[in-house]
Amino acid sequence: MPQLTAKTLIKGALDLCSLPDIYFQIREMIHDPRFSMNDIGLVLAKDPALSIRVLKIVNSSFYGFQARVDTISRAVTIIGIDDLESLILATSVVDTFKKIPSEIINMTDFWMRSVNCALIAKLLAKKSAILHSDRLFLAGLLHNIGALVIYQKLPEKACRILMLAQGDRCLITGLEQEIIGFNYAEVGAELIHDWGLPDSLAETIRWQLNPCAAQTNKTDAHLLYLAVKLTDMVDMGTNVEEVLSAAPDSTLRTLGLNEFQVKQAVNLAVDEFKSTFDLLSPGKKFH
Template identity: 30%
Template sequence: MAEESVPVKENTAVAPEIHEAAKKLLTRRFKFIRKPDDSLKRLARLGVERVAADMAAHPQRYREPEPEAPLPEVSPLDPLDILRKDHQLPALPQVFLELQQAIGSRSTSADDLAEIISRDPGLTAFLLRMVNSAFYSLPMQIDTISRAVTVVGVNQLSTLAVGTSVMSLFKDVPADVIDMEQFWKHSICCGLIARRLCRMSGKGDPERAFVSGLLHDIGQLILLQVEPERATAVHAHARAKDAVLFAEEKTLLGFDHATLGGMLLRKWNFPYVLVSAVLEHHHPKPGHKEAEPLLVHCAETLATGLGVGSSGEFFVQPPSPEAWASMNFTPEQMDEMVEDLDEELEEAFSILLDR
């Protein structure tokens, strides 16, 4: 990991001791990657450079929390019990429900969809900002939702609208439980990388890949919102044991956040491909007809390896050999994958996090 160096922009130059600290952190973060191929080794080196720059700019993010002694006890839980607590789950906005119904109807036209979206000024402004951003890089300015639907497509825009509407539902998670800005930065990064993988591989749909990545860790938010004590206790156990978070969730709770997230999206009548992408983002099933679960699985490895934001999971998950091989990664493609990513991330953060 330390043999080669990746060019760093002048504004990200850091002191040697910080760079060395970043190397140590990344070595630990990749501990479960037993036999990395050349592309994973390149990812680790890219991660060192990015984390070193962030460590220099934001040292407080890298202070290890004091270990809890003794560790709190955690009793198992049935995920269905969480989903039955409707009064504690976030309430879906009316525009979301109307969009879901419209998308499921064969008689819905582009004008119908545009009319529903236009009733929500916040969603309208957000979608117009997104369509006019580098996310699409369209050659013309789009100034109405009707035009956006025509240019981008009914299914694509509705997927984006429904998926991003979910972000506004989780404003009550306490800041001392999780840093929501860092959580969404990780999720947005995962979505953008899944979208890039979609285009690079020619598999899947770009908007579905983005929304799948954006929502892949939604199960964590539900667990933190409905069972904050249990959730924070599991995090404490994972940190103390140097264990992968989703594995510790299964051990202590009997299920992991991917299972809970998939069940929640199914309860909310999300399209099957989004449900399966969230449900399987740690363990994609072989032989999938849809590509999004594989794209999100690989994007999760990339986003965590690069150290963009934080979902609460410290370690880079070992990717499924079949899923990873299906992407045909090379070190050069890894460089291409992160080229101009910072610019795209910054613009996406400003649009999605300022809603």
């Protein structure tokens, strides 16, 4: 029997974690000059729930526009095609994983943590004066997506890993490596690749645990690394000072951030969390 790898695990899981057809249809239209924004809006309108959620996000404090945006074509004009694609992906992916055993993971808790990480990543990117910081929102939202594949395809091993970790997230990566031979970040990168999403996003997610190893997207990898550590603060009983003192020197040097800016980003994420979570996950109850 061939050795199980992150890549082969994904190949056997795509029937369980495939994105909706409308996402791929819209993505193809976005990158085809033959289609106008009106054409894209008409296709998106075939999924009223998705189009309403996208417009709600565009009109929320997430973007902070003064004038109301009431059509998809107007939304694209204001936020740009890349952000529209990211928004549609973000709103679609939250609904993608339906078959995770509830005894392994509470999906509302999973997405609450993911949305928090997404906001921290985006806000850190803004503090770092990084252009198109919303790509970091997507990286934060999807940073732990590989864990869901592991839960789906290897539930017994996943339960064993979670039991041995006893809530300590710092132990999970090593336990995954020991028990299944690879970790959630590798699986997530392979899934991003199989979905046909940018290589830059796949690399950011792959190297979130070891950002210094990233080849072409070191800044994004360092940002995601720091966002994940800051997201884990409450669970781990740590604070910003401890997170920063434990981070590689190269992380803060690469990002050009100081402790005050990091604390600002974390506090802003707290302020924005509930409204963003409700927009992305309307069927999941915030608690």
